[in-house]
Amino acid sequence: MSAGSIDEDELHAYVDGALPPEREVEIAAWLAANPGMAARVRQWQAQKAEMHRLFDPVLAEPLPDRLRPGVRAGIRPGARARRARLVPAMPAAAAGFALLALGLAGGWWLHGRMAPPAGQVPMAQEAMNAHRVYAVEVRHPVEVAAAEHGHLVGWLSKRLGAPLRTPDLRSAGFDLVGGRLLPAGAGPAAQFMYQDGSGQRLTLYLRDAGPATPTAFRFASEGNAHAFYWTDSGLAYALVGEIGRDRLGAIADLVYRDLAAAPPR
Amino acid sequence: MIAAQVEAQIPSLRRYARALTGDATAGDDLVQDCMERALSRLHLLRPDSNLRAWLFTIMRNIWRNELQRRAARPPLHALDDQAEPSVAGDQLDRLALRDMQAALLALPDEQREVVLLVALEGLRYAEVAAIAGVPIGTVMSRLKRGRDRLAQLTGDSPPLRRVK
Numbered sequence: 001m002s003a004g005s006i007d008e009d010e011l012h013a014y015v016d017g018a019l020p021p022e023r024e025v026e027i028a029a030w031l032a033a034n035p036g037m038a039a040r041v042r043q044w045q046a047q048k049a050e051m052h053r054l055f056d057p058v059l060a061e062p063l064p065d066r067l068r069p070g071v072r073a074g075i076r077p078g079a080r081a082r083r084a085r086l087v088p089a090m091p092a093a094a095a096g097f098a099l100l101a102l103g104l105a106g107g108w109w110l111h112g113r114m115a116p117p118a119g120q121v122p123m124a125q126e127a128m129n130a131h132r133v134y135a136v137e138v139r140h141p142v143e144v145a146a147a148e149h150g151h152l153v154g155w156l157s158k159r160l161g162a163p164l165r166t167p168d169l170r171s172a173g174f175d176l177v178g179g180r181l182l183p184a185g186a187g188p189a190a191q192f193m194y195q196d197g198s199g200q201r202l203t204l205y206l207r208d209a210g211p212a213t214p215t216a217f218r219f220a221s222e223g224n225a226h227a228f229y230w231t232d233s234g235l236a237y238a239l240v241g242e243i244g245r246d247r248l249g250a251i252a253d254l255v256y257r258d259l260a261a262a263p264p265r
Numbered sequence: 266m267i268a269a270q271v272e273a274q275i276p277s278l279r280r281y282a283r284a285l286t287g288d289a290t291a292g293d294d295l296v297q298d299c300m301e302r303a304l305s306r307l308h309l310l311r312p313d314s315n316l317r318a319w320l321f322t323i324m325r326n327i328w329r330n331e332l333q334r335r336a337a338r339p340p341l342h343a344l345d346d347q348a349e350p351s352v353a354g355d356q357l358d359r360l361a362l363r364d365m366q367a368a369l370l371a372l373p374d375e376q377r378e379v380v381l382l383v384a385l386e387g388l389r390y391a392e393v394a395a396i397a398g399v400p401i402g403t404v405m406s407r408l409k410r411g412r413d414r415l416a417q418l419t420g421d422s423p424p425l426r427r428v429k
Contacts, residue, residue, distance in 0.1 A: 009405050012412070016383055018390060044412050047419075048384045050365045051284065055385060058280040066297055067275060132273045140387055223269045 006030055011037065015044045017139060057183040059133055060126060124220035124227045127205035127238030130182055130191050131225055135201040135242075142178030142193050152179050156190040160208065162235055166192050167204070167258035172251045174202055202241040202248075204255060209236040217252060219245065228252035232259070267307055267316075274320050275300070277386060281321070284381050285328065287370045295331075299324035318392045321382065325396050332374060368418035376411030379404055384412075 006027060013019050014027045031038040134141055144152040149166070157164045159181055166176050174194035182189045182205075189207035209231040220227045226248050229238035239252045278299060282292035302323050310319060369377055375397075382393045383404075390408075394401045 008409060012405065012408055013390075016390075017387075040416075043416055044384075047365065047412060047415055051369075051381070051385045054366055055280045055284045058283050059276040061276075061279070063275065063279075064293060067279070067293060067300065129276065133276050136273060137387075223272070 011041055012044070015041055015048070060129060060183050062125075122220075123205075123207070123236050124218070124229045124238050125222075126184055126189065126207075127191075127203070127229065127240050128220070128222050128225045128227050130189070130205055131203045131227075131240035134180065134191065134193065135203060135240075141201070143180035145178040146176040148178075149176070156181060159188045160190055160206065160235075162208070164190060164206065164235075165259060167255045169194050169202075169251060169254060169258075172254055173197065174251070177201070200241070200243060202239060202243070202251065205238040205240065206235050209234055217249070217256075219249075221245075230256070232256070267310070268304075270316055271300070271303060271307075271320070274317055277317075278320060278324060281381060281386050282324065282328075284369060284385055285377060287366065295324060295328060298327045302327065315392065318388065318396060321386070321388070321392075322396045325378065328378075365415070365419060368415050371418055372411055372414055376407045376414065379407040380411035380415070383408055 010019065010023075010027060014024060014031075019027065031041060144155065146152070146166075153164055153166060156179055166179070169176075173196045175196075177193040177195050179190055179192040182191055184207045187208055189205060192204045192206075194202045194204070214233075215231050217228050217230050220229065224242045225240055226242070226245055227238045227240045228249055229236065230252075231237070237255070239248065239255055241248050241251075275296065278296050279292060282295040282299075283289060284292075286292045286295060299320060303320055306323075310316070369381070372380065378397060379393055382388045382396060383390070388396070390401050390404050394404045397404065
């Protein structure tokens with residue numbers, strides 16, 4: 001395909017990662033020779049980055065009670081009154097079904113949702129939330145891929161203010177996919193993602209541990225997601241995955257030993 | 266279990282609703298409406314359905330209904346895709362709208378919806394077309410207009426248009 005036939009639709013598709021890789025390469029080459037259009041493309045990319053900067057923190061906010069169906073189904077008459085204003089009255093049969101569905105789905109839902117105390121989100125909860133959001137992501141699982149390993153580690157180390165390393169989990173069958181920066185309360189957190197041959201993903205979540213003293217492994221679980229978490233050398237770590245507890249524990253041990261073998265200076 | 270998969274989408278639905286409405290409470294209202302409607306319709310979901318697109322479609326329909334309900338009141342800005350700002354209005358806007366959040370809220374609803382679904386939520390053009398119930402060509406046109414308008418509003422639009 002000729003690079004001369006590029007139209008604006010394709011430039012948007014380029015920004016949105018919607019092109020086949022070979023076409024992406026052609027467009028990138030064409031843009032290098034067309035600084036005017038390249039500036040516009042950079043502007044669209046900058047808009048995108050700005051939207052993520054503004055709104056990605058919402059992903060890590062603790063859910064209000066009314067977005068936990070198990071809680072709201074039974075004990076929030078105020079919320080139900082508000083519903084009546086916003087949504088036209090449901091036919092009685094549909095409403096009955098809705099309540100039944102809420103009872104069935106919500107009951108299960110509630111089971112995992114009641115654990116965290118109001119206010120601060122515990123470290124393991126943050127890590128599991130982040131895992132749940134990104135581990136299912138097909139197109140953009142990481143911000144920086146493992147191919148740019150030096151940049152990935154340098155960037156996240158700088159943002160977290162501590163020298164980070166990506167543990168080598170190949171002996172457990174997991175390769176590094178890459179990583180991303182996340183908000184953790186007022187500060188930053190890093191997430192490294194690993195994947196095995198079957199597509200199973202693990203995430204290692206790290207943030208500043210504050211004044212916390214080193215701890216042994218602790219275990220948390222929510223739905224299918226399990227987490228082992230600990231603090232060491234001023235950093236809090238959580239390894240999250242949807243694999244069996246024993247296997248996850250063995251890999252958490254591997255992470256710990258790998259980091260201890262070559263401690264960050 | 267399906268409820269867990271629905272639950273996993275809540276943070277992303279909240280992010281989108283917050284950006285779409287520009288308000289935390291209004292955004293969470295939208296998510297709450299969406300979750301209740303989705304849970305009441307889980308039986309309609311086929312195993313091979315695209316759950317994420319399905320949830321965004323439900324939320325989108327609730328949002329559009331809400332906009333229509335408010336249409337009795339004078340709209341804050343034109344809903345028409347074709348509406349182009351006057352030059353004078355544009356310059357005024359540039360002074361007032363320096364940041365992305367304000368610029369997004371100043372977009373026509375159709376453009377804000379498409380820009381956010383594509384640029385913030387990373388949905389494919391075909392998914393966005395299905396969610397908004399329009400052809401892909403319309404999605405592209407709204408995306409282009411929306412991005413150009415955002416650039417104007419945030420005041421960093423380089424004079425690159427060859428055609429006036």
